Amino acid sequence: MPTLLTTPVSEAQIRALKVGEAVEITGTLFTGRDAVHKYLAKGGALPPAVNLRDGIIYHCGPVVIKDDAGRWKVVAAGPTTSAREEPYQGDILRRFGVRGVIGKGGMGARTLAACQEVGAVYLHAIGGAAQVLAEHIKSVRGVYFFEEFGSPEAIWEFEVERFPAVVTMDAHGGSLHREVFEASQAELLKRL
Amino acid sequence: MNGLPASLLELIRRTSAEIPDDVQRAILAALEKEKKNTIAEDAFKIIQKNIELAKQKSQPICQDTGSVLFYVDCPPGFDQIGFAETAREAVTLATRKGYLRQNSVDSITGKNDGTNVGPGAPTFHFHQHRAPAVQVRLILKGGGCENVGAQYSLPSEKLHAERDLDGCRKVILDAVLQAQGKGCGPGVLGVCIGGDRATGYELSKTQFLRRLDDRNPIPELDQLEQDILNTANELGIGPMGFGGRTTLLGVKICAANRVPASYFVSISYMCWAYRRMGVTLDAEGRIANWLG
Incomplete structure (x- = not known):
């Protein structure tokens, strides 16, 4: 059974998570990807309504349209490749007190070290599964930097219910990505 | 008109909303083959559910x-x-x-x-x-799968890849290793051996117009396609790089003439959301x- 996480998430709950564990998240997710990470890393400020403390960032550029009543409707919302945020992620975890990052493909040594230091985890959602994941997004509570960065790069505030992911980097230095890379590299060497 | x-x-x-039938069949076969009660099997189940949902809702x-x-x-x-x-x-x-x-x-x-x-x-x-x-x-x-595309110029000393089909094999398998997790696997490779830097990539992408169940009419390339597919699937990279039995759903390779000085191998990666x-x-x- 997946472990249920509700935002804001406590440090103790995050530190109890281990690589390979399935989780389901209920509460608030803030999307943030390339433009947001670069902006924040250069010292940019978050809008007052965006509070990342004990929260979770989702590396995602969703498809969102306005319905006939003028309300935002999330049409598709899977994760984007997280590796591009590696230069920034560790600092952002520290500065804003973030407890989790959802994305795909995993991240590198600097992010892993920051996860250990501050008590955070990397949560892997299934890449490309934009419909399954959008079903878990119950509403759009707000959008920030829409004009500046464009729709995919904006910060979207989503209300989510039982959003599924897997812990692939934990707060104890464990990384499934490092394990699988090393094992597959060894297998490949045998076959060259 | x-x-x-x-x-x-x-x-x-x-x-945007529907997976081609040949790709759908390959994904179902991979789901069947995956080790039960693993995060890899769960990944395939979510992928399959997503394919059904997208078609039903007519959404990306x-x-x-x-x-x-x-x-x-x-x-x-x-x-x-x-x-x-x-x-x-x-x-x-x-x-x-x-x-x-x-x-x-x-x-x-x-x-x-x-x-x-x-x-x-x-x-x-x-x-x-x-x-x-x-x-x-x-x-x-x-973009995720586009970003893991790679172009190698042979010989590659680092990969011990010379200017022959074995050298091509080495660099293509290196691309599979490097792409893990980032391009949403299991994926499909489109490869062009030869050409110049622009045409190599362009022709590698035309390979995605082929059906997954076709066979290459050129025996050397057919053999290389099968070899890379089988070898990649022995590496244990699996769906989304979670570890697992299916790393690639297909490999499609073409060749174009080159100038004597150049020997490019251009590799494009297509994610499972093909x-x-x-x-x-x-x-x-x-x-x-x-x-x-």
């Missing part, structure tokens, strides 16, 4: 609706300019309807005007043929039939 705008809009909608399989690549086979005298104008309008309308994400960014200013139309977007590849039919194929290629559809148009631009 009064029917063309509606036909292109429908082509975009279906390409993946939120990254990618680069919009049109491949048009047409007879001499076909109005390519008119086609491209209509296609650009169809792309903008499809974006408004949410079949495509607002996915085209001005590389100088960083602005995204939300139309998906601009320099180089969408992309058209016109090919004349001596037949009356107009065939339009569309590929939507997401978006490829095609239509034959009638004289009015209406859809006469869907291509497999």
Whole structure:
């Protein structure tokens, strides 16, 4: 059974998570990807309504349209490749007190070290599964930097219910990505 | 060609929301084969559910609706300019309807005007043929898988890859290793051996127009395709790089002549959310039939 996480998430709950564990998240997710990470890393400020403390960032550029009543409707919302945020992620975890990052493909040594230091985890959602994941997004509570960065790069505030992911980097230095890379590299060497 | 705008809009909608049947079969086979009660099996289950949901809701399989690549086979005298104008309008309308994400960014200013139309977007590849039919194929290629494409210049000392098919094998398998996790696996490789830096990549992408269940008519390339597919699937990378039995769903390789000084191997990666559809148009631009 997946472990249920509700935002804001406590440090103790995050530190109890281990690589390979399935989780389901209920509460608030803030999307943030390339433009947001670069902006924040250069010292940019978050809008007052965006509070990342004990929260979770989702590396995602969703498809969102306005319905006939003028309300935002999330049409598709899977994760984007997280590796591009590696230069920034560790600092952002520290500065804003973030407890989790959802994305795909995993991240590198600097992010892993920051996860250990501050008590955070990397949560892997299934890449490309934009419909399954959008079903878990119950509403759009707000959008920030829409004009500046464009729709995919904006910060979207989503209300989510039982959003599924897997812990692939934990707060104890464990990384499934490092394990699988090393094992597959060894297998490949045998076959060259 | 009064029917063309509606036909292109429908082509975009279906390409974004529906997986080709050959890819669907390959994903189901991979799900069957995966070790039970693992996160890899769970990943396949979510992938399969996503495919069903996207089709049922007529919404994008993946939120990254990618680069919009049109491949048009047409007879001499076909109005390519008119086609491209209509296609650009169809792309903008499809974006408004949410079949495509607002996915085209001005590389100088960083602005995204939300139309998906601009320099180089969408992309058209016109090919004349001596037949009356107009065939339009569309590929939507997401950025995650595009980013893990790689071009190797042989020889590669680092990879001990010389200028022969074994050298090609080594660099292609290196690309599989490096792509893990980042391009949404299990994926499909399109490869071109030879050509120049531009044509190599371009031809590697045309391999995605092939069906997964076809076989390469050139024996050496057929053997290389099968070898890389089998070897990659022994590496244990698995879906999304979670570890597992299926790392690739297919490998498609072509060759182009090269100049003596160059030996490029260009590799494009297509994610499991493989978006490829095609239509034959009638004289009015209406859809006469869907291509497999």
